[in-house]
Amino acid sequence: MYDANKIIPGLIIFALFMTFPFWYNLGAEAYSTPELELPEDYERCIESTEFMRAEHMNMLDEWRDLYVREGYQEYWSELKQESYPMSLTKTCMYCHSDKEEFCDRCHNATAVDPYCWDCHIEP
Amino acid sequence: MKNSRRKFIKFAGMAALGWSICPSLAGARSGPRQSADRLRAERWAMVIDSEKLNDELMDKCIEACHKLHNVPDIPNDQNIKWIWKEPFYNLFHDQSHGYLKDKKSIPFLSLCNHCDNPPCVRVCPTQATFSRDDGIVLMDFHRCIGCRFCMAGCPYGSRSFNYFNPRNFLDDDQLVHDYPTREMGVVEKCEFCAHLLDQGDMPACVEASEGAILFGDLNDPNSDVRKVLRERYSLVRKPKLGTDPQVYYLI
Ligand code: SF4
Ligand code: SF4
Ligand code: SF4
Numbered sequence: 001m002y003d004a005n006k007i008i009p010g011l012i013i014f015a016l017f018m019t020f021p022f023w024y025n026l027g028a029e030a031y032s033t034p035e036l037e038l039p040e041d042y043e044r045c046i047e048s049t050e051f052m053r054a055e056h057m058n059m060l061d062e063w064r065d066l067y068v069r070e071g072y073q074e075y076w077s078e079l080k081q082e083s084y085p086m087s088l089t090k091t092c093m094y095c096h097s098d099k100e101e102f103c104d105r106c107h108n109a110t111a112v113d114p115y116c117w118d119c120h121i122e123p
Numbered sequence: 124m125k126n127s128r129r130k131f132i133k134f135a136g137m138a139a140l141g142w143s144i145c146p147s148l149a150g151a152r153s154g155p156r157q158s159a160d161r162l163r164a165e166r167w168a169m170v171i172d173s174e175k176l177n178d179e180l181m182d183k184c185i186e187a188c189h190k191l192h193n194v195p196d197i198p199n200d201q202n203i204k205w206i207w208k209e210p211f212y213n214l215f216h217d218q219s220h221g222y223l224k225d226k227k228s229i230p231f232l233s234l235c236n237h238c239d240n241p242p243c244v245r246v247c248p249t250q251a252t253f254s255r256d257d258g259i260v261l262m263d264f265h266r267c268i269g270c271r272f273c274m275a276g277c278p279y280g281s282r283s284f285n286y287f288n289p290r291n292f293l294d295d296d297q298l299v300h301d302y303p304t305r306e307m308g309v310v311e312k313c314e315f316c317a318h319l320l321d322q323g324d325m326p327a328c329v330e331a332s333e334g335a336i337l338f339g340d341l342n343d344p345n346s347d348v349r350k351v352l353r354e355r356y357s358l359v360r361k362p363k364l365g366t367d368p369q370v371y372y373l374i
Contacts, residue, residue: 037318046153051175053200064265066155068261068265069261069316071161071317071321072156073157073158073322074157074158075153075154075155075156076153076155076156077153078153079153083156086155087301089300089301089303090301115306119303119306121298121303121304123300
């Protein structure tokens with residue numbers, strides 16, 4: 001091989017560089033789902049826990065367009081057989097009233113920084 | 124056997140067809156609903172009765188609006204206002220003259236005119252400002268990028284820009300939790316209380332005005348606003364510009 005003395009160290013550096021995230025995190029704590037403080041007075045959310053965990057951000061995104069732009073006000077929950085205002089503050093944070101013990105725990109653990117509360121007021 | 128398979132496929136085909144035409148047949152599902160109390164109109168319009176309004180009432184209207192919508196009071200020329208007092212001569216300078224009796228310096232209420240042909244909507248690059256079917260020119264603060272084209276476009280100065288974080292000028296204990304504040308770099312203005320109408324309530328300033336401000340459907344010949352416009356003399360601001368403003372002033 002021509003230039004093996006350059007190519008091989010080059011490949012090694014490349015491989016080290018590409019696997020950086022793996023060995024950098026060696027020995028680091030494994031991700032564990034944060035403990036959330038759930039509202040005491042309510043048994044279930046407006047949709048299943050799995051759905052809310054995976055989809056709440058999409059749901060809120062849809063809600064804001066429907067509420068602000070399309071004139072919808074309420075969300076009919078098949079699970080609870082009840083209507084709720086399509087509102088972060090009036091519905092979600094009515095039950096989950098402690099942002100730090102609920103919203104923030106997961107958001108911090110997964111390093112996302114939603115800007116909802118730059119404008120919406122936390123209870 | 125053959126027959127029943129044939130039946131099954133037929134039935135499945137019909138069901139799929141029916142489903143695609145009317146998905147709700149598949150059973151009620153979670154989803155958005157409009158409020159049963161929603162107030163509807165073909166064209167919302169406001170009529171301000173200058174005879175009935177006085178200084179105290181105007182202050183009440185302004186306070187009701189600004190309180191409800193968490194509008195800060197910033198003590199310099201970068202203040203935010205949705206509804207405010209303006210002398211007659213400023214509002215109607217193209218329809219008045221220097222020797223006008225009485226009215227010249229009398230303050231009137233000024234707010235967004237929810238124009239039928241709104242330049243602010245036309246220039247907004249993100250559709251953060253848009254016209255609803257019922258004529259309300261509404262803002263979606265989520266989308267506003269703060270380019271201020273709309274402020275250049277609006278010939279009435281109805282819009283305010285947030286030069287600062289408005290929360291710095293709002294008392295935390297006084298915030299109305301049901302309505303968000305804005306953030307720095309966002310434009311705001313009167314929204315004809317569209318979200319109150321959607322839930323079945325009249326605009327806050329109308330409620331506070333003790334009958335001096337009327338609000339109703341301009342397309343309904345029997346509505347209060349149409350009646351009073353038939354009976355009394357009224358003005359709109361800068362009619363020559365062709366924006367077709369929908370806030371009427373009874374003189
Ligand atoms: S008054 Fe100004 S902000 Fe309001 S709709 Fe007309 S152009 Fe737009
Ligand atoms: S400042 Fe906001 S509302 Fe105004 S034109 Fe730009 S994006 Fe649209
Ligand atoms: S209609 Fe609503 S938003 Fe507009 S000035 Fe009156 S109270 Fe304020």
